[in-house]
Amino acid sequence: xPRRDPAPGRFAYEGxxxxxxxxxxxxxxxxxxxxPKGLAFGDLKRLCRLTDGNLSRHLRILEESGLVEITKxxxxxxxxxxxxxxxxxRRRFLDYLSVLExxxxxxxxxxRADAAPRRGLVKGFAPA
Amino acid sequence: xxxxLDQALAEISAIRSQIARSxxxxxxxxxxxxxxxxxxxxAAAVQAALLRDPTGNLPGYLALWAGAAVLSxxxxxxxxxxxxxxxxxxxxxxxxxxxxxxxxxxxxxxGLLTLVLLAFAPEATWMLPGLWQVIFSxxxxxxxxxxxxxxxxxxxxxxxxxxxxxxxxxxxxALSPAAMGVGFGVGQLLTAAIxxxxxxxxxxxx
Numbered sequence: 550x551p552r553r554d555p556a557p558g559r560f561a562y563e564g565x566x567x568x569x570x571x572x573x574x575x576x577x578x579x580x581x582x583x584x585p586k587g588l589a590f591g592d593l594k595r596l597c598r599l600t601d602g603n604l605s606r607h608l609r610i611l612e613e614s615g616l617v618e619i620t621k622x623x624x625x626x627x628x629x630x631x632x633x634x635x636x637x638x639r640r641r642f643l644d645y646l647s648v649l650e651x652x653x654x655x656x657x658x659x660x661r662a663d664a665a666p667r668r669g670l671v672k673g674f675a676p677a
Numbered sequence: 678x679x680x681x682l683d684q685a686l687a688e689i690s691a692i693r694s695q696i697a698r699s700x701x702x703x704x705x706x707x708x709x710x711x712x713x714x715x716x717x718x719x720a721a722a723v724q725a726a727l728l729r730d731p732t733g734n735l736p737g738y739l740a741l742w743a744g745a746a747v748l749s750x751x752x753x754x755x756x757x758x759x760x761x762x763x764x765x766x767x768x769x770x771x772x773x774x775x776x777x778x779x780x781x782x783x784x785x786x787x788g789l790l791t792l793v794l795l796a797f798a799p800e801a802t803w804m805l806p807g808l809w810q811v812i813f814s815x816x817x818x819x820x821x822x823x824x825x826x827x828x829x830x831x832x833x834x835x836x837x838x839x840x841x842x843x844x845x846x847x848x849x850x851a852l853s854p855a856a857m858g859v860g861f862g863v864g865q866l867l868t869a870a871i872x873x874x875x876x877x878x879x880x881x882x883x
Binding site for chain 2: 579582583584585639640642643644646647649650653654656657660661664
């Protein structure tokens with residue numbers, strides 16, 4: 550039976566947001582998504598294993614894209630920077646996760662299909 | 678490679694579940710919850726009118742309140758699915774699973790406790806209204822983190838009403854309509870009021 554070609558654009562994965570699809574930023578958003586009240590700069594640095602400079606750079610990109618909001622205030626006479634995911638950021642991150650899930654599920658389906666004939670071959674050699 | 682991909686899928690699912698736990702659940706609608714409170718009051722009125730001696734007609738008493746509970750659960754359940762899909766589009770499945778996970782153990786414990794008392798300790802069935810409310814309070818406390826914070830007081834109400842019922846309603850007043858009507862009527866209406874007042878909180882976040 551001939552295999553049907555998938556619909557055009559089936560594997561385009563256009564929802565893979567370029568801003569989010571970067572290891573450090575993905576890691577930052579995942580940390581922030583699990584902390585709705587936000588995280589201090591120092592905590593984010595530790596959780597994502599980033600340097601001060603790298604963290605600032607990625608946070609600025611996320612802030613400019615409206616994914617993250619950054620507040621600076623004084624706590625015990627010391628400045629504290631807190632980062633929080635915005636409502637739009639949470640939505641975009643969830644959309645991104647859905648697309649990422651499709652990508653991985655597609656790859657898993659292909660890997661399973663490739664593995665199946667090989668398993669059959671091995672089974673064929675097995676004693677009855 | 679397949680193992681790595683399955684692991685990646687499991688990790689994505691874990692991230693979603695983690696996010697779901699940090700978002701206020703908006704699947705419970707104030708109007709429907711208020712309806713279940715009114716249903717409790719109506720059931721109490723039906724009991725007062727038609728079941729003068731609930732201790733002597735325990736199957737009738739249980740049928741009335743089990744019917745009210747099933748109808749309420751059905752109403753809340755159907756609305757919960759539709760509201761969650763609308764309010765938490767990307768997270769609806771995880772949020773619904775968490776809501777069920779938090780409340781179903783208490784509901785199941787209440788049902789099983791009823792069966793066990795009926796089968797092995799029928800002399801203790803006078804405790805059922807109080808026990809149901811105490812168990813319901815545990816379900817509410819379990820769901821607290823997932824709902825607007827004042828819902829804690831609903832749990833406290835059910836616990837107080839349940840313990841009060843156990844302490845005060847013995848003998849002829851054991852299965853009085855007020856034990857259930859007041860407990861669940863006030864509790865559900867209080868829940869509806871809190872949900873209504875906090876309806877915009879955490880809005881549009883998922």
